[in-house]
Amino acid sequence: MPSELEFAALTRITTLPTVIWLLAAALTGAFLWQMLAATNREVITNDEGFHTYAGYRYWQCADFGVNPEHPPLAKMVAGLVLQIAKIPAPSGPCPVVSTAKGSGYADSAEWLYSSTGPSTGAKIDRVIPLARRGMATFALLLALTAFFFTRRMFGDLSALVSLALIAFEPTLVAHGSLVTTDMALSATSFLAVASFFLFHRRRTPPMLLLAGLCCGLALSVKHSGVLIIATLLLLAFAELVFDWNRGEQSRTSKVLKEAAAVLFILFFGFGVLWATYHFRYAARPDGAQMAMSLSDFMADTRAKENHSVILKTIPFFAHHHILPEAYLYGFVDVLSISDPGQSAFLFGHLYPHGVPQYFLCVILIKTTLGMIGLALLSLLASRKHSFDIRPLYFLVPSLVWLLAGMVSTLNIG
Structure with a gap:
């Protein structure tokens, strides 16, 4: 255990804001430089x-x-x-x-x-x-969100450590600028979680609007962005549990206010999604039709013995124009591939469909040993804060996406 003098030296950086900003700028610059240096060298990926x-x-x-x-x-x-x-x-x-x-x-x-x-x-x-280079903006958004979110939660030193981990993590550097949707989802979903936390620390209309906007950004970059809904619902429940016996408001009032806030955030978020489609239901302009109609595409997907509950709800959303046609068409496309799934090859075995352990294995293989060790240490450290909600804002989103991937029968990525 460090002495009081040693601990003071370790935390002295919190009293030097100029140094903090300079270090943060240097780490952000290093992250961007590594990604941009790879943009001309990496061969084009499939999509x-x-x-x-x-x-x-x-x-x-x-x-x-x-x-x-x-x-x-x-x-x-x-x-x-x-x-x-x-x-x-x-x-x-x-x-x-x-x-x-x-x-x-x-x-x-x-x-x-x-x-x-x-x-x-x-x-x-x-x-x-x-x-x-345009897509690198999402990686930059992820880095800046991590820095400011961690700084808001745990202070300057922790914020710099988190930014350093991102700046030199090979997986993030490699994927940061690719023209794919993965980094965009990572950045926007994390931003949505961070804004949700900030709203609960300061319940003002601007913070509520910010949370709704960030939720919409997560929905608008990838179809698996819908998992942000489950994530926010679980975090809202956690906020209620931690705040159950505090304050002068009745429990009923707390539940109603929390429910109203979450509903507004989701409603605003879907409004942002509609905005990316120009608030137009039809997938194509000037009356042009898709190569295969939505109804025929759903029928073809059902013929593949797709058992997804989501597929059964899409006709309702389409009939009432609740979501844009192109968004629904894309959802059917994802479902047609993921259920019943494709064959998977893992550790010398060929499986007829996805297996639950696939993504756990991928994480262990792709993640550096240092990062895995730090993750385990962070879990041990969080045990000392059993009545602190802050670790849940990191654990809940990770577990939601991991469990969704494990129950999926599509093992790619």
Whole structure:
């Protein structure tokens, strides 16, 4: 155990705000430099070309039937950077001729690799690095959220440690700038959790609006962003439990106020989701139709013996236009792949479908030993704060996404 003088030396950094900001800026810069240095070196991954093409098409045509398997927000960020850089747009009419997935991959390859036609300037060696630089904003958002959230909870020293762990974590550096939806979901869902915590520390209308906005961002980057709903509900329940016997308000009043706040956050969040689809139900503009209608796509998914409860609710959402058509179409697309699932290969064994231990094994393999050791130490340290709600804001989101992945029959990623 350190002496009082040693402990004071360790925590003295909290009294040097200029040093804190300089160190934070240096760590953030190091994180960005590592990601951007890799943007020109890493070969294109399987979905990056299609995502980049779709993001440009959203700005060009507002055709959300292109690549609807993921909500548009993250791809639109990549497309916006390309538009600012005046990258030649994909050739072909607006809306696109076909929204079939195979056609989308072919069209994106034609745009990125073709050496003739109006898209000559849209070369893959220029387009993908630019799009990746746009996507790096989500990694930057994750780092800054971690710094300020941890600083708000545990102080300056802890905030710097968390930022350093992010800045030099190989997995985050490797995935931080890819034109995929994973980092975007990590950043926005963490931001939603952080804003939910801040709202409960200061219950004001601006903080409530901020929580709703951040919830909407998580919903708008990836379909698994819906797990933010379960996460916020569990955290709201935890807040009620920890606040049950405190204050002068009656328990009934506390429950009603908490329920009203959560409902508003979710309602506002889905409003943000609608905004990314231009508040339009139809997936495509000018009356254009999808390559396969939503009803036919659901029928085809049912024919694969899909048993998802969510699939049974989609006709209701579609009939009443509760959610955008492209969002629902993408949800069916995800369900058609994930249930009953695909074969999985793990540690020399081929399984007919996903297995629960897959994602646990992936985490243990991909995560550095130092990070695993620190995670275990943090769990031990949290046992000393049995009446502290703060550790739950880190544990609950992690467990929700992990359990969702374990019960999934789709073992990829």
